[in-house]
Amino acid sequence: MTQHSLSDGVVLLRPWSEADAAEVASAIxxxxxxxxxxxxxxxxxxxxxxxxxxxxxxTPAEIRWAVTVDGRxxxxxxxxxxxxxxxxxGYWVRADARGQGLMTRALELVARWALEQxxxxxxLRADPANAASCRVAEKAGFRRDGILxxxxxxxxxxxxxxxxxxxxxxxxxx
Numbered sequence: 001m002t003q004h005s006l007s008d009g010v011v012l013l014r015p016w017s018e019a020d021a022a023e024v025a026s027a028i029x030x031x032x033x034x035x036x037x038x039x040x041x042x043x044x045x046x047x048x049x050x051x052x053x054x055x056x057x058x059t060p061a062e063i064r065w066a067v068t069v070d071g072r073x074x075x076x077x078x079x080x081x082x083x084x085x086x087x088x089x090g091y092w093v094r095a096d097a098r099g100q101g102l103m104t105r106a107l108e109l110v111a112r113w114a115l116e117q118x119x120x121x122x123x124l125r126a127d128p129a130n131a132a133s134c135r136v137a138e139k140a141g142f143r144r145d146g147i148l149x150x151x152x153x154x155x156x157x158x159x160x161x162x163x164x165x166x167x168x169x170x171x172x173x174x
Contacts, residue, residue, distance in 0.1 A: 013067055018054055025047045062090075091136070
């Protein structure tokens with residue numbers, strides 16, 4: 001599947017480049033929010049981790065974009081097809097870009113793109129205690145399907161996490 005840039009005039013989603021690795025490492029390394037909720041992202045986060053992510057070695061099936069505003073990386077968003085027509089989305093936002101609605105815009109773009117690729121369901125998971133991530137999903141038009149109770153052991157939190165499951169179906173994105 002050929003990956004193209006996506007834009008709504010404010011955010012530009014573009015393919016990652018190895019030249020982005022230092023900025024990615026700087027954004028993720030030591031970020032407490034990313035470390036807690038994305039426990040599979042290494043901490044400390046180094047240049048080699050960023051390069052591995054950008055090259056697709058961490059999540060080979062994922063189609064991922066750099067979320068940029070005015071040429072600066074604000075975060076990352078990616079989607080992974082599961083089966084024939086269910087796509088799952090994941091994202092992170094750098095600390096100084098949070099609370100500006102940028103990831104909501106990016107999520108709308110990727111959800112629309114996935115639906116255009118033939119997705120019958122676009123979904124994402126977030127810990128219900130991660131209010132910011134849940135808010136992004138809801139503002140982008142995703143509906144909360146329910147809670148997957150005790151779905152994942154998070155070593156950094158030293159507890160099992162629940163996951164709120166969100167979905168968007170064709171015709172639900174305005």
